[in-house]
Amino acid sequence: MRYQCRELRRQDMTLSLQEISDRLEIEQLLVRYCYAVDDRDWEAYRNVFTPDAVLDDTVTGGIRSGVDEHVAFMKGALSKILISQHAISTILLEVRGDEASARVHCSCPMVVDLGDGKRQVFFQGLWYRDRVVRTPEGWRISELVEEGYWTHNLPEGFTF
Incomplete structure (x- = not known):
């Protein structure tokens, strides 16, 4: 009986090469999103999304668009x-085949220009809820929703 339980557990945890590849590709897609935002590389930013993607960062004071x-x-x-x-x-x-969902934690320090040569570092955290689809160009984000937003040391009166 013990052998059967161990064998069942091993089979449940085994991923196919395709599943491993899909997961690695999706994780790299999510990393490319972060670098595109941090580098302000808007062409790279556009390339992580499907043409009809919906982005919702209203929780941080942003827009849904x-x-x-x-x-x-x-x-x-x-x-x-x-x-x-x-x-x-x-x-x-x-x-699930050619579609995936992701919940991703993000911590992000930011340096804000307060004017008059003054700067302040603040921190924000959130989760991304993503829907991702396989396209002929590879995996792309079809929906990105931010949730669970928190900040620390946000400058008084600062808004995005």
């Missing part, structure tokens, strides 16, 4: 941010 509208918003929202470093972790993926 398509990709191009979001790029325009982000350019303004990040204009006072001198540097940001999105760090994602604890990626929970559920892959």
Whole structure:
């Protein structure tokens, strides 16, 4: 009996090469999203999404929109941010064929320009809830929703 339980557990935990590949590709997609935002590389940002993607960062004071509208918003929202470093972790993926869902923790320190040569570092954290689809170009985000937003040391009166 003990052998059967061990054998069942091993089979339940074994991923196929395709499943491993899909998971690695999706994780790299999520990393590319973070670098695109931090580098303000809006072409790379556009490339992580499907053309009809929906982005919702209303929890952080942002907007719900398509990709191009979001790029325009982000350019303004990040204009006072001198540097940001999105760090994602604890990626929970559920892959079902050509679709996947992800819940991803993000911690992000930001340096804001307060004017008159003054800067302040603040921290924010949130979860991304992503829907991801396989396209001919590879995995792409079709929906990104931010939730669970918190901040520490946010400058008084600061908004994105």
